[in-house]
Amino acid sequence: MFNYTFQWNQALKYLPRMLEGALVTMEIALISMVIGIALAVLLTAFRLSGNRILKAIAQTWVEVARNTPALFQIYMAHFGIASFGIHLSPFISLLIGITFNNAGYLAENFRGALKAIPDTQTRAGRSLGMSAVQSFRSIILPQMLRISFLPMTNQMVWAILMTSLGVTVGMNTDLYGVTQDLNALTFRTFELFAIAAVIFYLITKAITIGARLIAARLFRY
Amino acid sequence: MFDTALTSTDLIFLAKGAGMTLLVTAISVVIGTILGIIFGVIRYQIGPIWAAPLTFVLDICRSIPLLIQLVLLNAFFGMVVGLRWPGLTVACIVLSLYTSAYCAEIVRGGIEAVPATTRRAARSLGMTWGQDMRQIVLPLATRVALPSWIGLALGVMKDSALVYVVQVTELLKSTQILITRLQEPLFLLLICGAFYFIISYPLARFGGYLEKRWSND
Numbered sequence: 043m044f045n046y047t048f049q050w051n052q053a054l055k056y057l058p059r060m061l062e063g064a065l066v067t068m069e070i071a072l073i074s075m076v077i078g079i080a081l082a083v084l085l086t087a088f089r090l091s092g093n094r095i096l097k098a099i100a101q102t103w104v105e106v107a108r109n110t111p112a113l114f115q116i117y118m119a120h121f122g123i124a125s126f127g128i129h130l131s132p133f134i135s136l137l138i139g140i141t142f143n144n145a146g147y148l149a150e151n152f153r154g155a156l157k158a159i160p161d162t163q164t165r166a167g168r169s170l171g172m173s174a175v176q177s178f179r180s181i182i183l184p185q186m187l188r189i190s191f192l193p194m195t196n197q198m199v200w201a202i203l204m205t206s207l208g209v210t211v212g213m214n215t216d217l218y219g220v221t222q223d224l225n226a227l228t229f230r231t232f233e234l235f236a237i238a239a240v241i242f243y244l245i246t247k248a249i250t251i252g253a254r255l256i257a258a259r260l261f262r263y
Numbered sequence: 264m265f266d267t268a269l270t271s272t273d274l275i276f277l278a279k280g281a282g283m284t285l286l287v288t289a290i291s292v293v294i295g296t297i298l299g300i301i302f303g304v305i306r307y308q309i310g311p312i313w314a315a316p317l318t319f320v321l322d323i324c325r326s327i328p329l330l331i332q333l334v335l336l337n338a339f340f341g342m343v344v345g346l347r348w349p350g351l352t353v354a355c356i357v358l359s360l361y362t363s364a365y366c367a368e369i370v371r372g373g374i375e376a377v378p379a380t381t382r383r384a385a386r387s388l389g390m391t392w393g394q395d396m397r398q399i400v401l402p403l404a405t406r407v408a409l410p411s412w413i414g415l416a417l418g419v420m421k422d423s424a425l426v427y428v429v430q431v432t433e434l435l436k437s438t439q440i441l442i443t444r445l446q447e448p449l450f451l452l453l454i455c456g457a458f459y460f461i462i463s464y465p466l467a468r469f470g471g472y473l474e475k476r477w478s479n480d
Contacts, residue, residue, distance in 0.1 A: 045345070046342055046343045046344075046345070105460075105464060106456075106460065108463075108467065109417075109421075109459065109460045109463035109464045109467060110421065110456050110459045110460055110463070111421040111422070111424040111435065111459060112421070113424045113425060113435060114424065114435060114452070114455060114456050114459065117435070117439075117448075117452055118452055118456070121442065121448035121449075121452065122448060122449050122452050124448065125447075125448050125449040126449075199326065203326075203327075203328040203329070204328075206328035206330045206331060207328075207330065207425070209330075218328065218330065218331065221331075231334065231338040231342065232335065232338040232339060232342055232343060235331055235334050235335045235338060236335060238331055239323075239327045239331050239332075239335060242326065242327050242328060242331065243323060243326050243327055246326035247326065
């Protein structure tokens with residue numbers, strides 16, 4: 043017991059490569075978040091619309107995204123789509139998987155936020171002569187995004203954590219993938235993953251603190 | 264898609280995987296909830312300053328990918344300490360800690376939702392701290408905490424798909440093994456997804472129902 047010699051130098055040597063991986067991780071999380079928010083707004087609009095088919099699409103999306111593992115969704119985006127003859131790169135599959143997940147969770151958050159906005163506001167907008175789309179865009183949407191800012195921050199953190207699942211579909215440029223490759227190279231499993239853990243922790247902390255600063259600036263009133 | 268090479272043995276293999284998923288989830292949720300209640304009460308009782316170390320550790324459990332936590336602890340037990348524990352044990356330890364980190368937050372929120380005046384009333388009626396906790400706080404906090412706790416338990420079930428990294432063959436891993444052999448990814452993944460969905464969806468709806476029912480009084 044305890045006859046293990048830590049060799050941090052061996053692992054720290056690769057820190058620049060891991061930091062590059064961290065950049066890719068942040069890039070994936072950011073892109074998936076931006077597209078995810080856009081899709082979630084669309085899904086929310088679908089749910090509000092009277093059309094039954096659109097409602098069913100939105101409902102199915104949200105329930106599947108929330109009730110199956112993220113890893114399953116990424117598998118589906120990679121191996122599932124591949125069985126239709128479309129072969130995507132791991133980067134794109136991972137992006138699709140995380141975006142699908144983000145959109146589902148965010149749409150549910152938006153629904154919660156909508157409950158806090160009184161119906162009368164839409165009606166007031168409509169009676170001022172706005173169209174349904176106009177009143178949604180310029181009255182409901184800004185308030186909805188504001189109320190769900192905190193859940194969005196949480197989802198961003200989740201997106202960062204979810205990028206580590208990309209390794210299952212062969213992704214090897216994100217932080218987890220790079221660490222895995224280096225581990226195969228050097229066998230310093232504990233040291234390398236400990237460093238990766240610290241980087242992940244710092245990224246998530248930076249996001250939560252950054253979001254708090256942005257919120258303080260944006261929502262002063 | 265409909266003429267499949269899936270045999271009954273394969274179905275049993277999948278069912279075993281599903282059983283493993285449920286087993287890991289059940290153990291982790293039970294231990295994690297007990298730990299979470301203890302951590303949550305401690306954090307509430309000793310105040311934010313003294314609880315800072317505990318808060319920090321629980322925060323770490325929530326801001327590092329579960330995959331890394333599993334690999335790291337597995338490497339720690341296997342290489343550093345030199346214990347040859349089975350993957351299932353490591354998986355349950357990591358998932359329990361992970362559950363407890365979220366559960367502590369839920370418990371703290373639940374306790375804070377009980378009005379201070381109610382608790383003071385209990386104490387001035389001569390109840391001890393323990394009695395107050397058991398008979399006043401527990402029933403009132405449960406109302407607030409149970410819906411989120413159901414969500415947490417389902418989250419742990421979904422996250423248990425990651426324990427394949429410590430050589431535990433749960434549902435998603437067994438599906439992947441079968442995909443490698445049968446080369447029918449879509450069909451097998453749909454079966455696997457349906458299983459998760461069938462367990463998760465009704466419980467999630469039940470949680471939502473409880474939340475709605477208990478919130479308006």
